[in-house]
Amino acid sequence: MRRNIFQTIADSTVLKPVLIAILFFTVFQTKGQQRKPSDNGYVPVNGTKVYYEVYGEGKPVVLLHGAFYTIEMNWGQLIPELSKTRKVIAIELRGHGHTPYSDRKPDFATLARDVEGVMNHLKIDSADIVGYSMGGSVAYKFVIQSPKRVRKLVIISSTYKTSGWLPEVTNAFKSMKPEFFTNSPMHTAYDAVAPDKTKWTKFLEQLIAFAGTPFDMGDSNIAKITSPVLIISGDNDGLDKIELMKTYQLLGGDVSADLGPMPKSHLAIVPSQGHVSLMMQTKTIFDYLDGFLN
Numbered sequence: 001m002r003r004n005i006f007q008t009i010a011d012s013t014v015l016k017p018v019l020i021a022i023l024f025f026t027v028f029q030t031k032g033q034q035r036k037p038s039d040n041g042y043v044p045v046n047g048t049k050v051y052y053e054v055y056g057e058g059k060p061v062v063l064l065h066g067a068f069y070t071i072e073m074n075w076g077q078l079i080p081e082l083s084k085t086r087k088v089i090a091i092e093l094r095g096h097g098h099t100p101y102s103d104r105k106p107d108f109a110t111l112a113r114d115v116e117g118v119m120n121h122l123k124i125d126s127a128d129i130v131g132y133s134m135g136g137s138v139a140y141k142f143v144i145q146s147p148k149r150v151r152k153l154v155i156i157s158s159t160y161k162t163s164g165w166l167p168e169v170t171n172a173f174k175s176m177k178p179e180f181f182t183n184s185p186m187h188t189a190y191d192a193v194a195p196d197k198t199k200w201t202k203f204l205e206q207l208i209a210f211a212g213t214p215f216d217m218g219d220s221n222i223a224k225i226t227s228p229v230l231i232i233s234g235d236n237d238g239l240d241k242i243e244l245m246k247t248y249q250l251l252g253g254d255v256s257a258d259l260g261p262m263p264k265s266h267l268a269i270v271p272s273q274g275h276v277s278l279m280m281q282t283k284t285i286f287d288y289l290d291g292f293l294n
Helices: 005-009 016-030 071-075 108-121 134-145 167-175 185-193 197-211 219-223 241-250 282-293
Strands: 039-045 048-055 060-064 087-092 127-132 150-156 229-234 266-270
Touching (some): 039 108, 048 108, 060 071, 060 108, 060 134, 071 185, 087 108, 108 134, 134 219, 150 282, 185 197, 219 241, 229 282, 241 266, 266 282
Parallel strands (some): 060 087, 060 127, 150 229
Antiparallel strands (some): 039 048, 048 087
């Protein structure tokens, strides 16, 4: 008999809290999004086609989701609020949601170029970019590669290098297996919209391998970012807070604003939040976004 995700989680003391949280997060977020996109479709780019959805009118903001998620899962609660005053462009990265699986091994440079391809298709010269988790790493790479396309950057629970995560987080990826996600809400969501449902296991294997591959986009590249950056992190979200402060310093932060000007980049540490639960704090996240972007 096929084991379900709860049975599998019980065998993994390392991943159990994370995956249970993901389950709650998935159910919570998918209940949030009620509005239909004003535009959606595919953009041929870099040998594949990337799915996008557009909501609302106003200054554009691009949303980049985390690993294993879809637009609805990650941004279902935030899109209705953001789209009241902004043009929201949500993208599903390679293999995720409506965007087909590609045999090409993912890398941040290619994913960032995919984002640029969608912006080109929609004739958006520059936008505010918001990325969560893996999407945040893509956002870092995007601003490094295409700095003039980014007005403001928001990084939620993410980093530009492997050492930005606590060791237990990187070690957890080594224990992750595709069967952990069998019969999960993420599996159900994938089956509902994926162009080819038979790619589920290959997609998971590819993404797990990608998540476990060390990366470093370079401190010097982060220090060169001219766009204002807002970093949002849960106090216990798996990010190494010493490394996070170093990142903020590279962006011009961690100064005494009473003795000089306030830095253009900001840092928000949300108390009592993990990596997954942070994105469930819709009002908190929206208030930070709204204040910073406006």
